[in-house]
């Protein structure tokens with residue numbers, strides 16, 4: 668452990684982070700849904716916007732680089748792990764705050780570390796629609812906002828009205844609203860702006876709680892039927908290319924089931940790469956390169972990874 672990491676670890680605990688939420692040498696494979704990745708020098712779990720700001724300021728004081736993550740459900744961490752601080756925004760006991768409401772909709776302010784599943788359950792309890800389609804995405808609100816996560820015809824862009832963030836460079840606050848949110852297919856202005864998303868304001872239309880619950884159940888069943896949820900993955904490996912579907916192209920190249928080491932193009936859904944057990948990041952990267960090469964050869968299309976790749980080679 669370097670002196671800066673040791674000093675940062677002590678400073679975080681002096682500022683009130685419980686020792687259980689400040690972990691040196693944290694294996695990233697335990698923090699990602701892919702179950703892959705070398706160690707982070709230091710992991711800190713933050714459960715509120717204040718804690719996020721405090722951790723970020725401390726990292727700046729000791730000149731330690733920061734990587735922010737949510738639930739690690741869209742990540743491939745390389746086998747050498749991540750140098751510096753990994754700041755994980757994670758579930759808090761805090762419920763979303765009701766900012767205002769009228770007969771048609773309710774405005775909520777939510778911590779970026781809340782899971783989309785918990786947020787959907789909260790919205791459903793209040794009889795609010797707009798989240799049901801997103802309820803099965805296994806990430807946090809912050810990670811979802813960055814990626815403009817979406818499913819079954821809905822995207823976070825449909826309900827997010829503003830985003831509060833901290834600039835990574837100097838920890839100063841900033842707000843994104845309206846066109847400045849820059850949402851597009853699996854992209855946002857925040858992803859390009861070197862910021863850490865701390866909170867988002869959502870506007871959710873009123874609906875019928877029973878119907879919303881039924882829709883969530885129906886979509887959860889559809890996911891179980893189509894997706895390889897029994898094996899670790901990071902969701903769709905590639906973005907949807909213009910005018911086509913990555914999974915279909917991969918399938919038509921005969922790549923379903925293809926393996927490199929422990930990584931495999933899912934037998935169940937060719938758009939997913941799964942970890943069959945013991946896959947390294949190098950295995951996944953080699954398999955992704957093979958898939959991209961074959962699809963480019965056959966269709967003249969360059970697939971763009973949807974998975975975010977972080978960290979150092981072993």
Ligand SMILES: Cc1cc2nc3c(=O)[nH]c(=O)nc-3n(C[C@H](O)[C@H](O)[C@H](O)COP(=O)(O)OP(=O)(O)OC[C@H]3O[C@@H](n4cnc5c(N)ncnc54)[C@H](O)[C@@H]3O)c2cc1C
Pocket residue numbers: 700734735736737738739740741742756779803804805806807808809810811812813814815816817818862863864865894896900901902903975
């Ligand atoms: C089985 C499975 C199914 C999936 N289905 C879908 C789906 O239907 N639709 C879909 O869109 N995605 C899907 N995904 C992918 C993934 O769940 C989403 O992209 C999700 O939004 C990622 O959120 P996260 O909290 O896990 O982010 P992470 O994976 O932790 O991080 C993703 C990126 O966002 C950045 N980031 C995270 N939090 C913040 C923050 N607060 N501020 C700034 N940057 C941040 C990270 O640095 C990283 O670059 C699926 C994944 C799996 C494993």
